[in-house]
Structure formats: structure tokens, C-alpha cells
Amino acid sequence: MYQGxxxxxxxxxxxxxxxxxxTADRPSDSHDVSVQRFVAPLSWKTVSDQRFLCPxxxxxxxxxxxxxxEPISFEQALAKMEATVGRKIGEGVYGxxxxxxxxxxxxxxxxxxxxxxxxxxxxxxQKTFEEILSEIIISSELSDLRQQNVxxxxxxxxxxxxxxxxxxxxxxxxxxxxxxxxxxxxxxxxSPEDFPADQLxxxxxxxxxxxxxxxxxxxxxxxxxxxxxxIVLALAVAEKRYxxxxxxxxxxxxxxxxxxxxxxxxxxLGEEIVIKTHGLKATIxxxxxxxxxxxxxxxxxxxxxxxxxxxxxxxxxxxxYRNMKTVLQNRWDQHAPRTNVYWLHYxxxxxxxxxxxxxKTSKAHKAGMKAMKQLSDALLQFTSVHDIVRTFFAxxxxxxxxxx
Numbered sequence: 578m579y580q581g582x583x584x585x586x587x588x589x590x591x592x593x594x595x596x597x598x599x600t601a602d603r604p605s606d607s608h609d610v611s612v613q614r615f616v617a618p619l620s621w622k623t624v625s626d627q628r629f630l631c632p633x634x635x636x637x638x639x640x641x642x643x644x645x646x647e648p649i650s651f652e653q654a655l656a657k658m659e660a661t662v663g664r665k666i667g668e669g670v671y672g673x674x675x676x677x678x679x680x681x682x683x684x685x686x687x688x689x690x691x692x693x694x695x696x697x698x699x700x701x702x703q704k705t706f707e708e709i710l711s712e713i714i715i716s717s718e719l720s721d722l723r724q725q726n727v728x729x730x731x732x733x734x735x736x737x738x739x740x741x742x743x744x745x746x747x748x749x750x751x752x753x754x755x756x757x758x759x760x761x762x763x764x765x766x767x768s769p770e771d772f773p774a775d776q777l778x779x780x781x782x783x784x785x786x787x788x789x790x791x792x793x794x795x796x797x798x799x800x801x802x803x804x805x806x807x808i809v810l811a812l813a814v815a816e817k818r819y820x821x822x823x824x825x826x827x828x829x830x831x832x833x834x835x836x837x838x839x840x841x842x843x844x845x846l847g848e849e850i851v852i853k854t855h856g857l858k859a860t861i862x863x864x865x866x867x868x869x870x871x872x873x874x875x876x877x878x879x880x881x882x883x884x885x886x887x888x889x890x891x892x893x894x895x896x897x898y899r900n901m902k903t904v905l906q907n908r909w910d911q912h913a914p915r916t917n918v919y920w921l922h923y924x925x926x927x928x929x930x931x932x933x934x935x936x937k938t939s940k941a942h943k944a945g946m947k948a949m950k951q952l953s954d955a956l957l958q959f960t961s962v963h964d965i966v967r968t969f970f971a972x973x974x975x976x977x978x979x980x981x
Contacts, residue, residue: 635706639742639779642713648744648777651751658739658782660685662750665758667789668766670699671865672778675754676785684785685738689751691769693777699766709779711876713740715864716781718871719815729818730844733811735832735862736784743778786860787834790927791827796856797936798945801928803855804833805949808924809970810843810850811861812917813962817846819869820912823861824878824901826920827894828927832860845963850970868909881907897923914961921962925953 640646655662660677667674672690679685694703719734747769758764795801808831815821823830836858843850868877880886880902887902889895901916929949936942952969959965 635710639706639710639713642710642717643740643742645742648742650745651743651748654741654743654780657741658685658687658780660687660782662687662754665751665754668758668764669863669865670701670766671704672698673751673755673766673769675751677782686781686783686785688781688783689743689769690779690781691772691776692779694772696772696776708878711878712864713779713781714871714876715867715869716740716783718819718869719821719861719864720783722814722818726844728844728847729814730842731811731814732841733807733843733859733861734815735786735860737781738784739780739782741780741782743780744775746774746776747772783862784860785834786832786862787858788832789829790831790833790859790924791829793833794933794935795931797934797939797942798928798949799941800855800857800945801931801934802945802949803853804857804859805921805924805928806852806970807841807854807859808861809921809962809965810841810845810852811859812921813966813970814843814845815869816914816917816962819871820875820914822868822912822914822916823864823920824866824868824916825863826861826917826924828924830861830863831924832862834858834860845966848971850966852970868912870912875910875912877909879909881909893923893926914963915959917962918956918959918965921965922953922956925949925956929953 649657658677658679660679662675662677664676665673666676666686672688675687675689677685677687690704690709691698692704692709693706696703716735716737717740720737722730722734723732723736724730752768752770755764755769759768790804795804808826812821812823812826835856836854837856838854838858840851841854841858843852866878866880868875870876887895887899889898897919900919901913904913904915904919905911929946934942956965959968
């Protein structure tokens with residue numbers, strides 16, 4: 578969904594001009610660019626008595642961002658990636674995730690999302706070009722934050738390597754890998770073998786970021802806290818750059834991998850912040866529910882009618898969805914960075930309840946656990962991640978901690 582400023586009866590040209598000049602829906606520091614970055618013309622659309630500005634031809638916009646004029650075959654897409662699919666490693670309601678090998682001994686991840694078809698996916702309607710466009714843009718913009726910039730930079734969001742629009746029957750090789758995954762650990766998804774020959778897909782190729790945080794075994798709490806700090810700083814950069822809210826930052830959407838790089842560097846409003854990795858690198862993924870302001874327009878997923886999401890019980894994660902609904906007053910276009918704070922509190926709850934640390938007796942472990950518990954007690958007093966960083970993780974605070 579794309580929200581523009583609330584104008585009426587303008588010509589398209591006038592709507593674009595007004596949108597590019599307004600500051601109502603831009604990040605507070607006016608770091609955004611104009612709506613001219615959209616390839617397709619923009620037009621107004623009314624949904625639930627609210628007016629939204631969106632591309633007239635979302636398909637054209639998607640194709641342009643894929644570098645294509647028309648959908649390509651699976652064979653062409655894999656050749657474009659220069660990748661060989663090795664195994665299925667995950668899944669979501671809207672698609673399947675595979676691990677791929679590249680010629681230079683690196684790995685990449687292929688995420689396949691069916692779109693525009695009539696066949697239900699796991700009981701859900703397939704995404705449209707308009708809906709998937711938001712995820713493409715958000716994935717691209719957050720990935721590009723890794724480019725060196727004196728104001729905003731972080732490599733804490735998964736690197737997007739390519740996007741393709743694909744058409745065709747699900748390849749036999751991928752069906753075999755899907756069945757292997759199902760036999761090995763069980764799948765909650767419907768088999769993709771039922772997709773027709775004219776089915777469209779969006780293929781996201783991203784860097785491999787390791788295994789997800791859910792169930793990850795840390796050496797000690799100091800290492801867990803270092804991972805949490807990386808997530809905090811990445812969120813703060815995106816929050817200030819794009820009015821970003823992830824809105825679904827559960828443990829399955831954070832990847833962990835070992836690293837020999839001793840430090841990670843973040844630029845936040847021109848300030849360089851350097852932290853120790855303690856041997857682990859955290860990466861944030863999956864922006865299906867996320868919200869940003871891009872080119873003067875608000876991109877978001879309207880969850881106002883998704884009652885099932887807000888009635889689930891059994892884990893603190895489901896309480897976070899209800900907290901978000903409350904703070905946003907069920908207006909999902911609104912910016913409430915407190916939603917990011919809720920998810921950080923959820924993550925601290927998970928990290929401090931972990932019982933399978935390999936080292937539970939060292940001073941480093943006890944200090945890390947104490948720091949996380951103290952931060953958890955104070956976290957919900959804050960209304961944004963940026964405020965948390967200014968209080969606990971700014972350069973001068975980190976330097977003072979080192980000296981002590």
C-alpha cells in the first residue's frame with residue numbers, strides 16, 4: 578500500500594509535484610527524495626475511505642526493477658543468478674526458501690513468492706504486483722544502506738543481490754527439494770506441484786546470512802548481547818532514514834552467522850558508532866509487514882482487517898502484534914517507532930530466557946545477562962529505537978563503558 582498526502586481533484590502531474598514538496602509523510606529529517614524515482618505514473622486509489630497514491634501500472638514498475646520487459650523462465654532466472662539450487666532451508670506463508678551455490682564458492686538464498694494467480698497459497702490469496710512491489714522496494718532500500726554514507730549506513734539488513742519475475746511450472750528439481758524438506762522436518766505449506774504453467778513468481782536472491790536466531794546456541798550472554806546491540810543499531814539507522822518499522826521482528830527473521838571481523842560500524846545522523854561483534858554477525862530479514870517512507874510515499878501492509886493475527890495466543894510474539902495495533906490505533910499507515918521498541922523487548926525476553934548457553938559461569942556471561950535484564954526493565958519507557966541508542970549505545974556511552 579502507498580499513502581500520499583491527502584489531496585483531491587488534482588491532475589497526476591500536480592499530485593506528483595505536491596507529493597514531492599510535502600514533508601507530512603517524510604522522515605522527520607527530510608532525507609528523502611522525490612516521487613519521480615517511480616517509473617510508472619502515479620494515481621490515487623481509495624481503500625476503506627482512505628486515499629492512497631500508487632503506481633498506475635505496478636506490473637511495469639516491478640518489471641523495471643527486475644530489469645525485464647516480460648517474465649522469464651526458471652532456467653533464465655537461475656542463469657541470471659549464476660546459481661545452483663542445493664536444498665530447501667525455510668518457508669513462509671507466501672513462499673519457499675532455497676539455499677544456492679555460486680561459482681565463486683559463495684552461497685545465496687532464493688526466495689520464491691507466487692503472485693497474481695487464482696490458486697490459494699496455504700489458504701491465503703496470492704500477492705498482487707502492487708503488493709509485492711512494496712516488498713521489492715523496501716528490500717532494495719534497506720540493502721542499499723550498506724553503501725558508505727556519512728549520514729546513514731549499516732550492513733545489518735540482508736543484502737539483496739537480484740530480483741526476477743518468473744513464469745512457469747515449478748521445476749522438478751525444486752519439487753524434489755521441497756519433498757526432501759517435508760520428509761526431513763515437515764512442511765506447513767501446500768506442495769508447489771499444483772501451480773499451473775502460467776503461474777508468476779517473484780524470485781528474490783539475497784546473501785546467505787546464516788541460521789535464524791530461533792534456537793541458536795550462543796557461547797555466553799555477552800555474545801547474545803553483542804548480537805542484540807547489532808540489531809538495535811541497524812534498526813535505529815533505518816528508523817531515522819526511512820521512518821522504518823519492521824513490525825514482525827520475531828526470532829525467525831533474524832539470522833546469525835560466525836564472523837572473524839572484530840567490529841561493525843554504523844553511521845546514524847552523521848555519527849559513527851563502532852561495536853564489537855564477539856564473533857557473530859546478525860542480519861535482519863523479511864519485510865512482508867514492514868513500513869517505510871520512500872520517495873515521499875508511505876509503503877506499508879494494511880493489517881486492519883487481519884483479525885486472526887491479533888487473536889493468537891501462546892507466545893509473547895502475539896502480544897506484540899496486539900500492542901502494535903493499539904499504538905497505531907489500527908491505522909497501519911501511521912508512523913509509531915514504538916513498534917520497533919516492542920519487538921526489541923520481545924527479543925530481550927527471548928535472549929534472557931535462553932538456557933542452553935555453553936558458558937554459564939564466567940564473568941562475561943554474568944555481565945552480559947545482567948546488562949540485558951537491566952535494559953529489558955527500562956526498554957518500554959522509550960518511544961523509538963533512536964532514543965534507546967542515544968541513551969545506551971551512542972559513541973560516548975560506549976567509550977565510557979570501555980574505560981570502565
